[in-house]
Amino acid sequence: MLLTKTVAEEILELKQERKAVLLAHHYQEPEIQELADAVGDSLELARRAKDFDGDVIAFCGVWFMAETAKVLNPQRIVIVPDKAASCSLVENCPVEPIRAYRRAHPDHVIVSYINTSVEVKAESDILCTSRNAVDVVNSIPPDKTVLFLPDRNLGAYVKDKTGRQNLRIWQGTCIVHATFPARRVTEAKQQYPDALIAAHPECPQAVLAMADFVGSTSEIINWCVSHPAREFIVMTESGVRFSLERLAPGKQFHFVANEQCNCSECPYMKLNTLEKLRDALTHLEPRVEIPEALRVRALLPIERMLALR
Ligand code: SF4
Structure with a gap:
C-alpha cells in the first residue's frame, strides 16, 4: 500500500536533507511553530540564527527578520516561505x-x-x-x-x-498593535474582571496605561507563565496563544480584536503556510540575497545591539 506523506513529514525530511534549521516567530500558525527548531521573538531569533550550525536557515516570520538572519549568517542560505511577508x-x-x-x-x-x-x-x-x-x-x-x-x-x-x-x-x-482600541480593552476588562492585562509597547499609550505589564512578545509570555494569576488579557498578536497554552496549561488567555481586521492577527505573518515552507525547502527559494557592502554596513548596528545583551 502506498502511504502518502503529510506536508509536515515532507518538511521534516527536507529539513534533514538540506541540513536546515527552522526558525519560527511566535506569530506563526501553530502547525509551523510545532515543526520549528526554535520559536522566539525578533531578538531571540536573531541570536539563534547566529549560533546555529548548518547550511540553510528557513525563516518563518517576516522578511526583515530573514534579512537580519542573513546579515549575521552570510555563508548560509536563508530562505522564507513567502517573500511578500513584509511589515507595516x-x-x-x-x-x-x-x-x-x-x-x-x-x-x-x-x-x-x-x-x-x-x-x-x-x-x-x-x-x-x-x-x-x-x-x-x-x-x-x-x-x-x-x-x-x-x-x-x-x-x-x-x-x-x-x-x-x-x-x-x-x-x-504596526497595523496590528497600533489599532487596538482602548475602548475594547476596557470592555474585555469588564467581561473578565479577574484578568491581568499584558501589552506590547507597539500598542497605543492609552492601552499601555491600562496594562499591568508592558513587554516584548517573549517577555509577555514569560510574565503570563510565571505570574500566579490564572487569567490574562493579552494585547499582542494572537499567535502567542500557542506558546502560552503550551507553557501554562490551565490558564486562560483572552485576545482583543483590533479595528483594522476585527482580529488580532498580522496579515503579513499569516502569509506563511506549511505548503509554502515545503516548496521553499525544495527549491531553496525565495532566498534572501544582500550585497556584501550593504551587509557589512548593516551588521555593525546589529552587533552593537547584541553586544549590549
Ligand atoms: S505584527 Fe506584523 S505588522 Fe506588526 S510589527 Fe509585527 S510583523 Fe510588523
Whole structure:
C-alpha cells in the first residue's frame, strides 16, 4: 500500500536533507511553530540564527527578520516561505528620507527598531528590539540627540521610560498593535474582571496605561507563565496563544480584536503556510540575497545591539 506523506513529514525530511534549521516567530500558525527548531521573538531569533550550525536557515516570520538572519549568517542560505511577508513598520520607513536625515544631522544618533529594512539598518548607529529599546537608548550619551525609528508608540514608550527629551520619533505604526482600541480593552476588562492585562509597547499609550505589564512578545509570555494569576488579557498578536497554552496549561488567555481586521492577527505573518515552507525547502527559494557592502554596513548596528545583551 502506498502511504502518502503529510506536508509536515515532507518538511521534516527536507529539513534533514538540506541540513536546515527552522526558525519560527511566535506569530506563526501553530502547525509551523510545532515543526520549528526554535520559536522566539525578533531578538531571540536573531541570536539563534547566529549560533546555529548548518547550511540553510528557513525563516518563518517576516522578511526583515530573514534579512537580519542573513546579515549575521552570510555563508548560509536563508530562505522564507513567502517573500511578500513584509511589515507595516518597514513599509512606513523607506531609506531615502533616513539618508537625507543622516546628511542633515550627522551628529544625531539613529536608533532603529529591528523592524526595518536592511537598507535602513545600514544607515543606523544601533539597532534595538522592543525588549531592549530602553537599554539601548540609555546607552547613548545624554547630550546626543536621538532619532528613534520607525514605531511611534514604542518610541513614545521609550521616551517615557528614559525621560529623554532629545528623542525624536519617526511616525510609523504596526497595523496590528497600533489599532487596538482602548475602548475594547476596557470592555474585555469588564467581561473578565479577574484578568491581568499584558501589552506590547507597539500598542497605543492609552492601552499601555491600562496594562499591568508592558513587554516584548517573549517577555509577555514569560510574565503570563510565571505570574500566579490564572487569567490574562493579552494585547499582542494572537499567535502567542500557542506558546502560552503550551507553557501554562490551565490558564486562560483572552485576545482583543483590533479595528483594522476585527482580529488580532498580522496579515503579513499569516502569509506563511506549511505548503509554502515545503516548496521553499525544495527549491531553496525565495532566498534572501544582500550585497556584501550593504551587509557589512548593516551588521555593525546589529552587533552593537547584541553586544549590549
Ligand atoms: S505584527 Fe506588526 S510589527 Fe509585527 S510583523 Fe506584523 S505588522 Fe510588523
